[in-house]
Amino acid sequence: MTQHGAIGDGTLGIEFCGEWHHPVPGVTFSVGRDADLTVDTNQYLHRRLLAFDAEGELWWMSNTGQTISVSLATPDGAYQAVLGPGARVPLVFPQLAVMFSAGAYTYELAVRNDSASFTGRDLRAVQHEDDGTTTIGAVSLTPSQRLLLIALCEPILRGGMVGSSQLPSSAAAAARLGWPLTTFNRKLDNVCDKLDREGVQGLRGGVGKLATNRRARLVEHAILSRLVTAQDLDLLEVAATLGEKGTT
Known part of the structure; x- marks a missing residue:
């Protein structure tokens, strides 16, 4: 300090x-x-x-x-x-x-x-494991879980930070990936459960927890924690072209 x-x-x-x-x-x-x-x-x-x-x-x-x-x-x-x-x-x-x-x-x-008292540290290293998962901190994502996050965050990743972006619906994000909506929702539940266990707030469902609110919180966390970045957009294009069906 x-x-x-x-x-x-x-x-x-x-x-x-x-x-x-x-x-x-x-x-x-x-x-x-x-x-x-x-x-x-x-x-x-x-x-x-x-x-x-x-x-x-x-x-x-x-x-x-x-x-x-x-x-x-x-x-x-x-x-x-x-x-x-x-x-x-x-x-x-x-x-x-x-x-x-x-x-x-x-x-x-x-x-x-400009009057701040603390300085930050370098970006955390992102490690790619042999099984294809991505590890950032204590959170490991399967390839399909990562694609789900990229699809939800796409408007912000394409527009860049600092502005406003419309949050895609689950149906729109599923269509972007070529997944059935049921597959998308199941994987969305899995990602939210995984991050909830890591202590990320606002991702647990229940009475009074709207689906839109949960997706918005997931997008905020994914962007701010750098779980996904603009460099990941190419993966989304490849998945959409190949008609990825949500397999892990």
């Missing part, structure tokens, strides 16, 4: 769709449907979902919404957190990727903090 930089005008930057915004110390900067940074007119998005404030020697990000959780991570995926309604977190890293979903859309922001 290094010593805190001085907080002043321009030390915090928030990027959305290529446009930078710079909160001013002493003034709350809001993000939402009707806010200082209006990301969309989506009726499912809170009027004000995020608030950025300077307090003491730190910048803080607060979730001021009522129902939407916000995912955040360092660019290398080494640090991840889920910020629930009413919670706040100090912005101690130089860069953060921030994602949240409302209805069928997922939104991505980039946050840069």
